[in-house]
Amino acid sequence: MIPIKTPEEIALMREVCRAAAQVLEHIARLTAVGVTPLELDLAARDKMAELGVESASYGYKHNRNPFPGYTCISVNDAVVHGVPGKQPLRAGDIVSLDVVVRRNGFIGDNARTVLLEPVAEEVRQLCKITEEALYQGIAFARSGNRVHDISHGVEKHVRPYNYGIVDSYVGHGVGRRMHEDPQIPNEGQPGTGALLRKGMTLAIEPMITLGDYRTVVDKADKWTARTRDGKPAAHFEHTVLITENEPEILTRP
Numbered sequence: 001m002i003p004i005k006t007p008e009e010i011a012l013m014r015e016v017c018r019a020a021a022q023v024l025e026h027i028a029r030l031t032a033v034g035v036t037p038l039e040l041d042l043a044a045r046d047k048m049a050e051l052g053v054e055s056a057s058y059g060y061k062h063n064r065n066p067f068p069g070y071t072c073i074s075v076n077d078a079v080v081h082g083v084p085g086k087q088p089l090r091a092g093d094i095v096s097l098d099v100v101v102r103r104n105g106f107i108g109d110n111a112r113t114v115l116l117e118p119v120a121e122e123v124r125q126l127c128k129i130t131e132e133a134l135y136q137g138i139a140f141a142r143s144g145n146r147v148h149d150i151s152h153g154v155e156k157h158v159r160p161y162n163y164g165i166v167d168s169y170v171g172h173g174v175g176r177r178m179h180e181d182p183q184i185p186n187e188g189q190p191g192t193g194a195l196l197r198k199g200m201t202l203a204i205e206p207m208i209t210l211g212d213y214r215t216v217v218d219k220a221d222k223w224t225a226r227t228r229d230g231k232p233a234a235h236f237e238h239t240v241l242i243t244e245n246e247p248e249i250l251t252r253p
């Protein structure tokens with residue numbers, strides 16, 4: 001069942017999503033050659049404390065394995081759930097920052113891929129098209145539409161480029177829990193899936209690769225999901241509120 005938020009809950013979602021956007025903006029600005037993902041993660045932790053929110057990622061358990069970072073930082077061939085590490089970032093890297101925070105029992109979720117110039121032209125295009133695809137998907141997040149209208153909006157924008165559309169991780173409802181119904185794949189048949197209604201809050205998040213769409217989870221940290229072929233991946237995400245009219249992007253910076 002897809003939770004419908006009350007006006008009071010929507011007010012709390014607006015608040016926490018604004019903080020999620022502020023934390024993401026903060027670490028995106030700090031992302032630079034020579035900086036380590038671990039340093040970015042600790043900067044995010046401090047910003048969260050300053051804003052009075054807590055990380056929803058830290059300690060999040062999967063197969064009894066708690067996530068060790070305050071954010072997910074996924075570099076180059078890492079798609080999502082990257083564990084922030086001590087390897088300094090280099091020119092040419094692309095860095096996907098994913099920030100999920102909680103306050104007053106509600107969660108905001110957003111992500112963005114930052115480019116460390118000079119980046120190869122094909123990688124730059126991958127990031128540009130993935131970001132555009134996010135907004136193409138969001139455009140369908142309207143009352144009366146279906147979940148897969150969003151999916152199709154993303155897919156349609158990406159298909160002409162022959163990119164890989166990751167299907168082992170998908171967008172999702174978000175609110176009291178990090179992952180609520182519905183699942184929102186990044187490809188799908190228009191006019192299918194659950195009906196979208198005013199008051200739903202959804203995390204829409206295309207994860208797009210330059211090659212193979214399949215992923216493998218790092219054997220050592222049991223979290224970082226990488227492309228199977230080692231080619232780069234991009235990831236952009238917003239938490240969006242379904243309204244009577246235009247979708248409201250709650251994590252807009």
Ligand code: MG
Nearest residue numbers: 109203205237
């Ligand atoms: Mg998400």
